[in-house]
Amino acid sequence: MKSLKESLEILKNFPIEEVKDVKSEDDFPKQFPFYLKADIPEHKTELGGIKKCHNIEEARKALVDLRRKFGNKIISQKEVEGIEMIVGIKKDKTFGYLLAVGFGGIFVESIKDISFRAIPVTRHDIIDMLRELKNFPILESKRKKLALGKFVKLVYSLSKLKTEIDLNPIIINEKEVKIIDARIGN
Amino acid sequence: MEAEKFFNAKTFAVIGASRNPKKIGHIIFKNLLKSPHITAFPINPKAEQILNHNSYPDISSTPYQIDCAIIAIPAEQVPDVLYECGKKQVKSVVIISAGFSESGNSELENEIKKIAEQFKITLLGPNVLGFLDIPRLINATFFNGMPKLGKLAFISQSGALGVGILDKLIQQNIGLSSFVSIGNSTQTDFSDFIEYFSKDKKTELIALYIESLKPGKGQRFLEVCKKCKKPLFAIKSGKTALGQKASQSHTAALATDPKIYSGIFKQSGITEIENIRELINLTKLYKKFHNLKRVCIVTNAGGLGVLTADYLSQKNIQIPKLPEKIKNKLSEFLPTGWSKNNPIDLLGDALAETYEKTLRILDNQTFFDFFIILLTPQHMTQPLETAKLLTKLKKPVIACFVGGSQINPALLYLKQKNKKVSSIP
Numbered sequence: 001m002k003s004l005k006e007s008l009e010i011l012k013n014f015p016i017e018e019v020k021d022v023k024s025e026d027d028f029p030k031q032f033p034f035y036l037k038a039d040i041p042e043h044k045t046e047l048g049g050i051k052k053c054h055n056i057e058e059a060r061k062a063l064v065d066l067r068r069k070f071g072n073k074i075i076s077q078k079e080v081e082g083i084e085m086i087v088g089i090k091k092d093k094t095f096g097y098l099l100a101v102g103f104g105g106i107f108v109e110s111i112k113d114i115s116f117r118a119i120p121v122t123r124h125d126i127i128d129m130l131r132e133l134k135n136f137p138i139l140e141s142k143r144k145k146l147a148l149g150k151f152v153k154l155v156y157s158l159s160k161l162k163t164e165i166d167l168n169p170i171i172i173n174e175k176e177v178k179i180i181d182a183r184i185g186n
Numbered sequence: 187m188e189a190e191k192f193f194n195a196k197t198f199a200v201i202g203a204s205r206n207p208k209k210i211g212h213i214i215f216k217n218l219l220k221s222p223h224i225t226a227f228p229i230n231p232k233a234e235q236i237l238n239h240n241s242y243p244d245i246s247s248t249p250y251q252i253d254c255a256i257i258a259i260p261a262e263q264v265p266d267v268l269y270e271c272g273k274k275q276v277k278s279v280v281i282i283s284a285g286f287s288e289s290g291n292s293e294l295e296n297e298i299k300k301i302a303e304q305f306k307i308t309l310l311g312p313n314v315l316g317f318l319d320i321p322r323l324i325n326a327t328f329f330n331g332m333p334k335l336g337k338l339a340f341i342s343q344s345g346a347l348g349v350g351i352l353d354k355l356i357q358q359n360i361g362l363s364s365f366v367s368i369g370n371s372t373q374t375d376f377s378d379f380i381e382y383f384s385k386d387k388k389t390e391l392i393a394l395y396i397e398s399l400k401p402g403k404g405q406r407f408l409e410v411c412k413k414c415k416k417p418l419f420a421i422k423s424g425k426t427a428l429g430q431k432a433s434q435s436h437t438a439a440l441a442t443d444p445k446i447y448s449g450i451f452k453q454s455g456i457t458e459i460e461n462i463r464e465l466i467n468l469t470k471l472y473k474k475f476h477n478l479k480r481v482c483i484v485t486n487a488g489g490l491g492v493l494t495a496d497y498l499s500q501k502n503i504q505i506p507k508l509p510e511k512i513k514n515k516l517s518e519f520l521p522t523g524w525s526k527n528n529p530i531d532l533l534g535d536a537l538a539e540t541y542e543k544t545l546r547i548l549d550n551q552t553f554f555d556f557f558i559i560l561l562t563p564q565h566m567t568q569p570l571e572t573a574k575l576l577t578k579l580k581k582p583v584i585a586c587f588v589g590g591s592q593i594n595p596a597l598l599y600l601k602q603k604n605k606k607v608s609s610i611p
Contacts, residue, residue, distance in 0.1 A: 109439055116445055118405065
């Protein structure tokens with residue numbers, strides 16, 4: 001597995017929420033809240049490698065903690081609001097590459113709301129995949145018109161990448177779609 | 187179109203035909219003799235005659251061109267015999283014998299695969315029940331029986347389960363066009379037979395029993411199914427939801443067999459069904475209902491209506507809203523608590539008369555194509571009287587009465603008196 005920065009480099013033509021290296025507190029983003037993350041290939045959340053910082057004190061403490069546990073590769077990322085999705089591509093001995101689309105976030109493996117198709121897929125297949133999700137009504141809610149069209153377009157272009165990827169979360173809100181975290185196989 | 191060779195074959199040889207009526211080779215030969223459209227030869231080095239037919243010691247000593255050889259001998263002898271079939275230019279071979287990759291003997295299976303390739307033999311198996319070509323009354327299996335002629339082609343990965351399915355279909359009086367058990371599918375696979383049946387004029391619908399597709403065969407399967415214009419149904423077994431544990435990616439952890447296959451089925455236009463019972467019901471209903479898309483559900487049990495509506499929406503059946511005019515008409519006599527929409531819940535105390543008034547109004551409407559009438563035997567319910575009404579309707583009706591002894595007379599009535607009504611227990 002590649003690190004987050006290496007993974008994002010491969011995805012540089014896709015809408016990624018920018019990450020910045022944090023060497024010291026001078027590198028903190030100007031606006032709170034933001035996230036500090038240890039750039040490790042493993043599941044960061046489970047190991048405590050992600051900290052949300054609401055103010056300077058929290059940020060200083062988080063930086064010290066992360067450095068002690070994970071070393072010096074620390075990055076910052078702005079908070080993006082919206083619905084957390086997951087998009088993945090997995091090699092399969094029967095079908096070649098499989099595309100997965102579902103609800104993401106840290107509870108992804110508990111929610112288990114995900115659908116699969118064999119690549120190549122059409123845009124129509126991707127729309128079907130979304131409709132199949134148990135929680136699809138959340139995406140369709142009339143109160144907030146989410147940028148679903150952009151999401152479908154993004155998933156379609158991702159499906160052309162012939163590599164194992166795990167993008168979780170990808171956030172959809174009213175304006176845009178942003179890849180927040182990515183793990184790409186070697 | 188490799189699979190065609192099995193369904194065109196006119197001369198058959200059973201290698202391993204036996205005089206012992208309990209041996210598989212004997213049963214297959216006996217089954218083949220029942221077809222007036224083909225010739226079958228027994229091959230057995232130790233017997234002179236089997237079932238009054240002259241036996242040949244090996245396939246090369248038969249004086250005829252053999253189109254299809256059925257091999258039912260111990261696994262380790264299969265490669266030699268298959269080689270002889272190649273020399274004899276046999277076009278297709280069914281290997282009934284087990285004892286190959288399914289029991290860990292992949293090398294032996296590779297060997298027969300290579301021989302088949304070398305001689306361009308079309309191979310079914312190994313480890314299969316065989317196949318049935320029902321329009322020609324050919325039973326090239328060791329299953330004892332012949333389903334009646336119908337429009338359904340069934341392709342089963344499991345042979346043992348295939349026997350169970352065939353027996354059940356005969357009991358339920360369901361017709362078939364063909365049956366194939368594909369076993370280890372070392373060469374011909376689901377895709378080859380789906381391709382064949384999608385062009386076969388005697389087949390109108392195709393059902394699959396799938397355990398799992400062989401490595402590398404998924405993309406062709408998708409391609410063939412997408413091209414197939416006939417309705418495809420699949421039962422997927424082995425639905426344990428075990429993901430790949432200890433995996434690094436969320437995607438891999440969530441990629442369970444049932445999740446993947448239900449996606450693949452949707453992508454390839456296959457309707458996934460849960461069990462043989464569902465298949466039997468679908469087959470019964472197919473003839474009358476396959477081009478009807480819009481349903482009106484009338485029930486005396488709200489919950490049953492909801493369950494049915496849920497199920498139907500999964501199967502792409504539309505449940506149109508009731509036009510205002512109809513709503514008003516029905517409100518004139520239905521109790522105020524009625525559902526005021528489709529499914530029409532007449533409430534638990536609905537008498538046959540209530541059903542009658544409702545159905546009479548609806549029967550002349552054009553906003554839907556067919557009825558589903560649901561009923562549970564509640565305190566005031568008149569199952570038999572209600573059943574009698576259904577026979578008078580102009581639109582097609584599916585009656586689904588749920589209960590036991592209290593609804594039996596009604597079901598019996600529907601079964602005997604009227605063919606227009608399809609009742610599902």
